[in-house]
Amino acid sequence: MPNKSEIPLPAEDLDWIQLRQDLGPVVEIETTKERLVRKIKENPLVPIGCLATTAALTAGLYNFRTGNRRMSQFMMRTRIAAQGFTVLALIVGVVMTYGEKK
Secondary structure, eight states: OOOGGGSOOOGGGGHHHHHHHHHOOOOOOOOHHHHHHHHHHHOTHHHHHHHHHHHHHHHHHHHHHHTOHHHHHHHHHHHHHHHHHHHHHHHHHHHHHHHHHO
16 A cells, blocks of 8 residues: 555645645634633632632521521621632633733
8 A cells, every 4th residue: 555645646636735724724613611611621710719609698698588697797708708719710810821821
């Protein structure tokens, strides 16, 4: 069996190769799920902060509803701390991404 480099090809069969090189790289479209997984892998602290914020808010609202004022206030303060953590994680992620691109 002859080697691939030894097979003669007509020039018109190679026009599509030149066309692909002229058009540039092929861009693959990622699905929403693929994008979400990629973003979580790039900055895993943001989803953790979002979950912590949601948990603190839910617990705070539940305690407010049941009349436990002390725990409700504590959970609302915890929610603020979790939101701060999430914002800090976003900023760190942006700075790290910017640093990788340079």
